[in-house]
Amino acid sequence: MAEPILEVRNITKRFPGVVALNDVSVGFVPGEVHAVVGENGAGKSTLMKILVGAYIPDEGEIIFQGQPRTFNHPREAQEAGISIIYQEFNLLPERTVAQNIFLGREPTRFGTIDRRQLRRQTLDVLKQVGGEGIISPDVEVKSLSVAEQQLVEIAKALSFDSKVLIMDEPTAALATHEVAILTDLIQKLIARGMAVIFISHRFTEVFDLAQTITVLKDGQHVATVPIREVTPGKVITMMVGRELDQYFPGLAKPEEIGEVMVKVENGRNAKLHDINLELRAGEIVGVAGLQGSGRTELAQALFGVEPFTGGTVIVKGEEMRVRKPHTAINARMGFVTEDRKAEGVLPNQPVSDNILVSVRALQSMLRRIKRTGTANRPGLVPELVKQVDVRTPSINQEVQYLSGGNQQKVILAKWLASTCDIFIFDEPTRGIDVDAKASIHEMIRELAQAGAAVLMISSELPEIIGMSDRIVVMWDGRISGELPPGASEEQIMFLATGHEEQEPSQLEGKAAGIEVGA
């Protein structure tokens, strides 16, 4: 193995009450893609933040290009040649691409900004990421797509002449084809000698992209191995310490599927058209599609966030106009949104209030509250916390202090509290570690088995294939086709890219080493 360009030795980092990293040593080699995996709380983010100077380790040292270094501010690491791209990008939406890339380093002439030079420099780096002709330096970042913004972030890193590029969940918000572009770019970067490090929960990408994989568990270093020496199953075992041979709970049997709970006929609005959809009790309908195909818009239309403007919606036999979330909730619908931080949790409120918020919203505002439940079910909160497996020191803990996975569980508990029988999930396991993922999958299946109708949107094809009793694929604001359970990734992708439904092809499914249990 070649000499590492960046190395951490015996790094320990403590926070009040927890040891985030314990004597961790890893080396990152130039010209290679190195994936770092581990459950939520394993220490991946902390390690990355130490590498870029956002955190200072309590013990241990960082060796960069052969020299011990300390970075007291992310800017120092950036200027030394280590860049990080966070999952939620660090871009200013109202400023232009050029202004974003060279923020704080604007070229000046006679005391004012030299616009021509700025533009030239920007075009230079855009070229290196393959964005020339596609992304203009003078365009405001807010008008770029997520994939384009990511290119801008990478361009920014290159403008610092980075030797090491760290990416946190780079493919989480990308559609499958944007991932292909990113993969190409990363190959180009490592060919130039860059060391690329990335954190990911998506094993398809990890096994596609990385040459080396490091597993962290509970703040400890478990292993660093070449990727060809392991399988996803083995990696997961290292991450959680037990054999996981069954990822997905079984699919519904035909007799378990009941009557139609939600029926949409010719639904349309500004972003959707020709939506004809049925959701039945006991059934999980998976919705697949590329970014921008209208999946979230479909969920939002059903839930009344961005209502349908035309067509009919029939909920449990009654025709309904769902114009606001309150109506949907009254009809016993629940919506676990894509972005839990922005749309799902009340960060400063305790777990109990978060869980009870929907129940209370349906009651009169003058109604007296019960701290841990409702008048009929006073112990509701502790019950649900247990059922959903929320790890929290107390139900009065403010939700903002919980990990992402636990926050997601609190959100699920919120809907369970409202006794919903129609559930919409939008990326239910995004950014969540393997253990919590499996547990959420189980819960979703249990909901269906209890008679609920479930709509599940996901960008992870294995999840769609593993969980859905029926697969609906969207493209360009409409449903491009429907597939039976167990369809292949190719079949789904075919429909997701706008091709008309054809005879089922003979393509084999690539399950990327993940098993579908029975």
Next chain:
Amino acid sequence: MEPKGQPQAKDTFMSAITWTNVRSRVRESKIPPVYGILIVVFVAAVVLDAIFGRGQITSGTILTNMVVRSVALGIVAMGQTFVMLGASIDLSVAYLISVTAVMASYLMQGDPARVPLAVTAVFAIGGVVGLINGLIVSKLKVNPFIATLGVGLVLKGILNASFETFVGAVPRSFQTLGYGTLGPIPISILVLLAVTIVSALVLSRTRFGSHLYAVGGSEITSRLSGLRTDRVLILAHVVCSLTAVLTGLFVVSRLRSGAPWVGTDGLYDLESIAAVVVGGTALSGGKGGVVGTLAGVLIFGVLDTMFNQLGVDTFLKQVLRGAIIILAVASYTIRSREKAA
């Protein structure tokens, strides 16, 4: 960079992002939309004046007066724009204007030889007040609304404890600021234009300007990129206070003597904020600019003149002013997706 064997999916993707970019490449017009509102308001004023008033609103004198009345508000609104771009706010300007008017008048005592002393002194005071505002907001991390309000109250307290009525006098020579003309154009209008142009250039061409937009857009991102966000905000507050001082000097040059209520009477705090928001700068910072603010100020000028021409009762004017501020801001926010608090 043509990779070999592009599958169809990639094509679709590539064409998708090119299309996005073409659309975004249609540059927004350089003139902020608020100028449209200004035109509408002006036309409405002319029409209403023709029907109900004396029909003189388009006469040269009235129009010039309209703009001159806007100068005071205009100058301080430019400074307020800086602060609001940085996602901050300055509620101390009204009191600072009063302090400036009183101190300038007091120090000048009607003697032209003392003018330089007085002017230097008030700008120094303004600089210190801006510095204090900036420090409290950036270092003590106090909400800018509270911070500048608090400072304003301190200024008010000190002012009221020291002076009760008109103080001192402004010499004739200084009154040219308020009344003088350069040819046909009043000096005051030139001052406003100069302040606007300089502000616009600073915001668009200097690093400070660029950084101010960044800090207003996202303090965290700016900080992570190594910007000295504290300094940027402090400087913005100093700029705002200095423009408040300039307004104070202008006001006192027209009033010929300073009194402790000139700032608050003129509602410079509320109206400068309203003018900035109407002009298109978001309350949350990060976007907008002084060119829009100028239009916002002129809108208020036109409305004020229109009320005068139509002989609207002074108290009713206040009611209307409040209503107009709300409606003007609403005309923006009603379209925005951001829900207000």
Next chain:
Amino acid sequence: MAHISTTAQERSLWDRLVNGLRNIAPIYVVLILLLIGIGTQNPTFLEPAGFLNLLRRAAPLMVLTAGQLFVIVTGGFDLSVGSMMSLTVIGASLLINNDPANTWWVILVLFGIGIFVGLLNGLIVSYLNVPSLIATLGMLLALRGAGLYWTGGAPRGYLTDNFRMFGRGWLEPFPMIERFPYAVLVLIVVSAAAIYLFNQTNLGKQLLAIGDNPRASRLAGIRVEKMRIVAFVLSAVTAVIAGILQGGFGGVNPDAGEGYELQAISAAVLGGAVLLGGRGSMPAAIAGALALEALFTLLNLLGLPKPLRDAVQGLIIIGAVAYAAYRSRRTR
């Protein structure tokens, strides 16, 4: 794999006491210190009659702060309450016009006006999306103008004794202390109602949710617009009550409420409310208002000239918020 800590029951009484003390909002400590300070300057204030007097004078601000907190926890401000107070006094004096028979229906009308103003504020903020800062600032101007317009510029009319009873009257005879100010009675009723609404009903929880994350609240089924309007109505109603109390001790003063809105906001912040919303305590806010009044009383007793009160208030506001910001940074 413990899901919920059961240490609450396991912790000793002593531990819980210490923890409780550590979590006590500093405003209560400040309040006690101020009261002691006042006591040293003028011991009559610590006797029941004197203390009740202090409460009586503080009642308008305390009531106002209670109403303001409802708006603050949703992340907004209500800057129109001071002018609403003034308008209440003006309207009362003009409408009652020295005829005691008018008092009761006039009070109803005043509440009606208050509810209307609150509705208007709420509608503008909720449906026109105007930030509450601007909306209520505009309303402040409008109300001030309306008040001036109504009186034609000079204070007119006269307040009858039965109206002023609320502010300056006493309930007598009263066990132990002979007489009990009506104002304090009103204060107690309003405070109790406010605390109940805030802590014990869905209303309080929903307002906190809205301030914390409006989007998530809406998606959870909270009627965000409606609740915001309710908050503004509550705020305006307390402004009317405060105006009635204030009208009781002052004369017909068109500036009766001037500056009160800022004091109310500062008091709420002193009591731990966060201006961005999502966090606040009703008892602490009300205590904050009392603390502010206590401070002004103390300064008065110490001989500080009136205008400097503003300067002091400014410094306090800054200090209180700076301290709160410092504290929140430390706990993160």
